Amino acid sequence: MTFWRNKTVLVAGGAGFIGCHLVQELLRAGGKVHVVDNFSTGRAGPLKALGQDNLTVEQLDISRPAILPQADIVFNLASPASPIHYQSDPIQTWKTNILGTLQLFEHAHACNATLVQASTSEVYGDPLSHPQKETDWGHVNPVGPRACYDESKRAAETLLMDAARTSDADVRIARIFNTYGPGMTTSDGRAIPKFVAQAKAGDALTVHGDGTQTRSFCYVSDTVDGLLHLGSLPVAKGEIFNIGNPVENTILDIARHVIAIFGDGNDIVFEDRPVDDLQRRRPDIKKAETLLQWTPKVTLKEGLMTLSESQRQGKTKATRTHTSNAK
Numbered sequence: 001m002t003f004w005r006n007k008t009v010l011v012a013g014g015a016g017f018i019g020c021h022l023v024q025e026l027l028r029a030g031g032k033v034h035v036v037d038n039f040s041t042g043r044a045g046p047l048k049a050l051g052q053d054n055l056t057v058e059q060l061d062i063s064r065p066a067i068l069p070q071a072d073i074v075f076n077l078a079s080p081a082s083p084i085h086y087q088s089d090p091i092q093t094w095k096t097n098i099l100g101t102l103q104l105f106e107h108a109h110a111c112n113a114t115l116v117q118a119s120t121s122e123v124y125g126d127p128l129s130h131p132q133k134e135t136d137w138g139h140v141n142p143v144g145p146r147a148c149y150d151e152s153k154r155a156a157e158t159l160l161m162d163a164a165r166t167s168d169a170d171v172r173i174a175r176i177f178n179t180y181g182p183g184m185t186t187s188d189g190r191a192i193p194k195f196v197a198q199a200k201a202g203d204a205l206t207v208h209g210d211g212t213q214t215r216s217f218c219y220v221s222d223t224v225d226g227l228l229h230l231g232s233l234p235v236a237k238g239e240i241f242n243i244g245n246p247v248e249n250t251i252l253d254i255a256r257h258v259i260a261i262f263g264d265g266n267d268i269v270f271e272d273r274p275v276d277d278l279q280r281r282r283p284d285i286k287k288a289e290t291l292l293q294w295t296p297k298v299t300l301k302e303g304l305m306t307l308s309e310s311q312r313q314g315k316t317k318a319t320r321t322h323t324s325n326a327k
């Protein structure tokens with residue numbers, strides 16, 4: 001994409017899972033990238049491995065007043081994303097998503113920069129309509145254990161849409177749906193890396209509830225491609241877009257796919273579902289397809305294969321399942 005050549009891009013949260021992939025693509029496209037990150041869940045190592053002159057990395061907490069580098073485009077990805085992380089310090093999650101987003105917005109506006117906000121499909125909560133459209137209002141428990149994340153992301157959207165309505169600020173919002181790919185940590189409880197780690201270790205895969213709840217998983221290169229389209233196209237100004245893969249799977253099917261690729265007939269065991277776990281999730285992406293000319297390309301099977309070439313060979317045994325613990 002020629003748009004990014006010689007652009008100065010600030011990526012808050014650039015040391016995280018999606019951030020690191022985004023930074024890599026921005027550098028490939030000829031951008032000059034500044035990362036700010038407090039390294040609460042991100043790591044400096046993968047960024048250092050990119051080893052580029054056009055990359056600076058600064059340790060900084062966006063929820064505290066800071067002097068931020070000038071930029072043409074600002075991506076705000078700074079936020080814990082897994083329930084384990086965002087619930088471990090819910091007040092800090094609030095501060096990051098509210099005070100941090102406010103600071104990044106004010107900075108972007110002062111620089112005349114475009115701000116791309118990484119929001120989340122969690123703004124839809126346990127949705128009442130299916131698939132989820134950008135016009136849906138969501139169905140969120142405002143006082144449950146997930147609310148520190150869901151409601152602070154919703155409040156950040158409120159702030160940015162108010163800014164778009166009342167000023168000439170160029171803000172764009174990506175409602176990112178579940179994303180997976182290389183570089184995810186296996187210990188933060190997110191389904192795919194957890195399943196892959198369990199399958200590789202020869203352990204039983206732990207599925208919440210009876211596994212009939214659905215998710216739509218998007219491969220990280222597709223999510224990053226969506227963010228790059230969102231940041232570069234004039235039609236996206238002041239708009240909200242679902243960025244996700246509309247192919248819906250049950251969690252049980254995903255566990256079975258993972259076993260077929262990485263495992264060796266591993267068992268599946270069933271555990272209690274977390275409080276306020278949602279039943280169905282699938283993005284309606286017509287708006288992104290039409291206005292951003294973006295559509296995800298990587299199938300679940302292709303994406304899972306990339307998580308380990310070596311481990312997948314010769315692992316095709318059928319899956320056995322336990323149902324004794326099913327809730």
Ligand SMILES: NC(=O)c1ccc[n+]([C@@H]2O[C@H](COP(=O)([O-])OP(=O)(O)OC[C@H]3O[C@@H](n4cnc5c(N)ncnc54)[C@H](O)[C@@H]3O)[C@@H](O)[C@H]2O)c1
Nearest residue numbers: 013015016017018038039040041042061062078079081179
């Ligand atoms: N991965 C997904 O499936 C998914 C889905 C929906 C939305 N998102 C959103 O995308 C963004 C990135 O998600 P991810 O999966 O890469 O998460 P991640 O936890 O891997 O990355 C988040 C990054 O933000 C940094 N960070 C957190 N608080 C900060 C603060 N106060 N100041 C500076 N840096 C801070 C972390 O250290 C980390 O590097 C998040 O905003 C998340 O809400 C992700």
